[in-house]
Amino acid sequence: MVDVLARILTDIAVAGGISTFLAILLVIAQRYLNDYGICKININSKRDVPVTGGISLLGALTDKQIFLPSACGGRGSCGTCKCKILDGAGPLLPTEKPFLSPKELADNIRLSCQVKVKSDIKIEIPEAIFNIRRYKTRISEIVDYTYDIKGVTFELLDPDTIDFKAGQYVQLETQPYGKVKQKTVRAYSISSKPQDNKHLQLIIRLVPEGICTTWVHTQLKVGDEVFLTGPYGDFFIRNTDADIIYVAGGSGKAPIKSMLEDLQVKGCNRKMSYFFGARSLKDLYLTDEMNAFEQVFPDFKYIPVLSQPLPEDNWKGKTGFVMPYFKELIRDPKNTEAYLCGSPGMINAVQKALVELAVPKEKIYFDSFG
Amino acid sequence: MEISSFVLFWAAIFTSNILLTNFLGMCSYLSVSKEVESSFGLGMAVFFVLTVTSALNWIVYHKVLVPLGLVYLQFVFFIIVIAAFVQLLELVVERYAPALYYTLGIFLPLITVNCAIFGVSLFLIIRKYSFIQSIAFGAGSGVGWLVAILMLAGIRNRMKEKFVPAGLQGAGIALIITGIMALAFIGFSGIVNVQ
Numbered sequence: 001m002v003d004v005l006a007r008i009l010t011d012i013a014v015a016g017g018i019s020t021f022l023a024i025l026l027v028i029a030q031r032y033l034n035d036y037g038i039c040k041i042n043i044n045s046k047r048d049v050p051v052t053g054g055i056s057l058l059g060a061l062t063d064k065q066i067f068l069p070s071a072c073g074g075r076g077s078c079g080t081c082k083c084k085i086l087d088g089a090g091p092l093l094p095t096e097k098p099f100l101s102p103k104e105l106a107d108n109i110r111l112s113c114q115v116k117v118k119s120d121i122k123i124e125i126p127e128a129i130f131n132i133r134r135y136k137t138r139i140s141e142i143v144d145y146t147y148d149i150k151g152v153t154f155e156l157l158d159p160d161t162i163d164f165k166a167g168q169y170v171q172l173e174t175q176p177y178g179k180v181k182q183k184t185v186r187a188y189s190i191s192s193k194p195q196d197n198k199h200l201q202l203i204i205r206l207v208p209e210g211i212c213t214t215w216v217h218t219q220l221k222v223g224d225e226v227f228l229t230g231p232y233g234d235f236f237i238r239n240t241d242a243d244i245i246y247v248a249g250g251s252g253k254a255p256i257k258s259m260l261e262d263l264q265v266k267g268c269n270r271k272m273s274y275f276f277g278a279r280s281l282k283d284l285y286l287t288d289e290m291n292a293f294e295q296v297f298p299d300f301k302y303i304p305v306l307s308q309p310l311p312e313d314n315w316k317g318k319t320g321f322v323m324p325y326f327k328e329l330i331r332d333p334k335n336t337e338a339y340l341c342g343s344p345g346m347i348n349a350v351q352k353a354l355v356e357l358a359v360p361k362e363k364i365y366f367d368s369f370g
Numbered sequence: 371m372e373i374s375s376f377v378l379f380w381a382a383i384f385t386s387n388i389l390l391t392n393f394l395g396m397c398s399y400l401s402v403s404k405e406v407e408s409s410f411g412l413g414m415a416v417f418f419v420l421t422v423t424s425a426l427n428w429i430v431y432h433k434v435l436v437p438l439g440l441v442y443l444q445f446v447f448f449i450i451v452i453a454a455f456v457q458l459l460e461l462v463v464e465r466y467a468p469a470l471y472y473t474l475g476i477f478l479p480l481i482t483v484n485c486a487i488f489g490v491s492l493f494l495i496i497r498k499y500s501f502i503q504s505i506a507f508g509a510g511s512g513v514g515w516l517v518a519i520l521m522l523a524g525i526r527n528r529m530k531e532k533f534v535p536a537g538l539q540g541a542g543i544a545l546i547i548t549g550i551m552a553l554a555f556i557g558f559s560g561i562v563n564v565q
Contacts, residue, residue: 014438018447022454033461091472094408118468 042122051117057083058113067132068125069232070171071187074113083112088121133159134229135170139222140199145285148206149251150217151191153199154228161197162230164190166262167237167255167339169367170200170230174215186212189341189367190231191254193261200228203254235367237263237339242363243331245338246274247322247350252341253286255367259339264296271299273329275322277346280306281313301329323353333358340366375506377562378499382510384558388486389518390551395486399519400544402480409523410516412477417512419459419481420490423452424508427491428501448491456482486515497564522547 036053041060043049051060058074058081061067072078079099089110092100096111115121137154145151156162164170169189176182192201207213220226237244237259246256253276260274274293278284283306290302305322309315318325330336336359340347347368355361373381388394395416402412427448435441460478464471481487490511494504525547534543 011438011440011443014440015443015446018434019450022450026454026457029458029461033465090468093472 036118039117040120041117042120044124044127045122053117053119055117056113057085057089057115057117057121057123060117061112065134066125066129067134067171067229067232068112068129069187070113070185073185076111076114079111081112082109084108084124085110085112085115086122086124088119089115090118131163132230132232133162134227135159135162137200137226137228139220139224139226142220142222145203146283148217149203149283149285150206151201151203152216152220153192153201154226156198156200157225162200163197164194164231165236166190166194166258167235167367168231168233169235169255170202170228170232172202172212172216173227173229174212175219175226177215177219180211180215184211185229187232188251189233189235189255189258191257193258193265195262195265201254203251203257205251233367235339235341235365238337238365240337241270243271243336244273245326245329245336245354245359246272247277247338247340247342247346248275249277249342249346250283252343252346252367252369255341256339257286257289260290260293264293269298271331272297273301273303275325276302276304277322277342278304278306279308280310281315303329321349323350326353326357330357330359334360336363338364338366340364340368342369344368373503373562373564375502378503378564379506379510379513381562381564382507383514383517384555385562386564387514387518387555388490388511389515390548390555392489393552394489395484395515398477398480398484399515399522399548400541402477403519403523403526403544406520406523406527408477409519411474412480413512413516413519415474415477415481416484416486416515417509418474419452419456419478420487420512420515421505421509422459423455423487424490424494424504424511425501426451426455428494428499428504431495432501444492444495448488452487452491453482486511518548518551521551 034054038050039053041049041051041057041064043066049061049064049066051064056074058068058070068081068083070078070081074081076095082099082104085108089108092105092110093114096114099111100109135156136158137156139152140155141151141153143151167189169187171185171187174180174184174186188202188204190200191203192199204213204216206217235255246259248256256274274290276284276290284304287302287304293300294302303318303325305318305320305325306313306315307320309319338350338354338359340350347366351361351364351366354364382388386392389396389399398412403409430447430451431441431444435444435447440447456478460475463475463478490508494507499507522544526544529543538546
């Protein structure tokens with residue numbers, strides 16, 4: 001018995017010893033081989049930012065409080081962290097190629113999450129990105145809009161005001177919880193109006209198994225301090241007099257709500273129709289608020305469409321997909337802008353339908369939950 | 371085994387090709403073989419890693435596991451050795467040969483979990499190869515894998531313009547092509563048999 005035990009213990013010790021030896025070897029190698037010293041990032045030929053080499057450009061910039069947009073958190077799957085690199089990036093990687101158009105390739109655009117900083121590097125980023133800040137906030141209100149959609153209001157603490165355009169989004173930083181051991185970031189559209197620059201509201205729908213949405217729905221409570229970065233995005237109302245069609249599904253209501261509240265303050269005489277797609281009555285929310293806009297604007301219609309209304313819903317409104325109902329509300333397709341927010345599937349289908357109705361493709365703006 | 375290392379090297383390429391007779395290392399073979407250039411990069415990386423890990427695992431087995439009576443843990447150790455070596459190699463190549471890193475190095479993480487590498491390490495134990503034989507077998511298997519993926523990539527390149535039924539596109543037709551290649555390689559089997 002003692003023999004067997006001794007045998008087991010020696011085997012474990014030897015196996016552990018060999019594994020530890022290899023692990024230490026790797027740690028030492030990482031320490032010395034991955035050390036690129038201090039590298040300088042030159043931004044727009046205006047500012048030199050010193051960073052420690054050996055990490056991704058996106059990570060290095062984030063450490064220095066310069067936030068390039070990134071929806072996937074640096075995994076190279078969303079393609080939003082594009083950045084012009086004039087010098088010092090090294091060759092293009094196969095992991096970047098699928099996200100870059102021939103024009104972007106010619107312009108030296110790269111994915112900043114894939115480029116590793118190993119030497120001095122010279123980049124160009126839009127001036128607007130200098131506006132992007134990291135905000136310390138406190139949750140001041142959480143409302144349940146539906147069984148799986150919550151509206152969360154954040155009071156800005158430091159900095160205490162934000163300047164954004166209605167329709168833009170921010171990134172929410174999650175803290176480790178339960179089985180999730182790492183911080184992550186996810187993007188959510190702002191649903192409050194820009195005029196209230198001390199608060200932000202986000203509308204967040206629970207995604208099954210979603211790291212961030214589960215965190216928001218199960219962990220966050222009023223009074224918690226969380227971090228947001230932003231604002232990002234070019235999804236905002238263009239200043240023309242064209243008719244507007246809004247199409248949203250689920251939490252896609254957020255940026256449209258912000259846009260409408262913004263227009264309410266500024267005043268707007270444009271003809272606007274707002275289609276909201278949902279499955280059944282229990283997925284509809286803020287209906288009274290949206291209907292109220294019909295009194296605010298001279299020509300505004302809110303049209304909820306249910307794809308699978310339940311018998312008990314007693315639904316008298318429109319059913320099925322939203323697309324067949326566009327036609328009756330488009331006066332002049334050439335003079336119509338569309339603002340879409342929702343799942344990629346919905347956006348593709350709506351975009352296709354609008355193009356078929358002769359709405360110019362370049363006037364269709366969208367924010368897709370990729 | 372009384373086979374000369376020289377014969378073993380060629381046998382590993384043609385008569386007992388690790389990919390076409392044992393069908394090992396299929397995942398990266400199918401996913402990377404869309405382009406000849408990247409196939410060559412991956413193939414070269416597999417060749418190099420196979421050669422070195424065959425030698426390393428032979429040493430680990432005969433000099434560490436056998437004396438300590440830990441043979442029953444060989445699977446675990448072979449995988450640890452392969453993974454550590456590939457990681458280390460990636461770091462070294464990235465540091466000292468950036469050009470090589472961008473062509474070959476980015477494929478290294480794919481290799482860590484390539485079953486051809488692991489399979490060769492097991493074969494050289496089962497077939498009781500000597501140290502030199504093991505290196506020859508490892509190198510030969512690497513060349514064999516490189517040859518196989520290059521052939522598939524070349525064929526797939528030519529197939530790009532051809533009609534393939536929707537249900538067979540991608541992995542489906544690649545597996546059929548591989549099957550036909552394997553049949554063709556049976557033609558070599560009369561030369562020498564090492565299995």
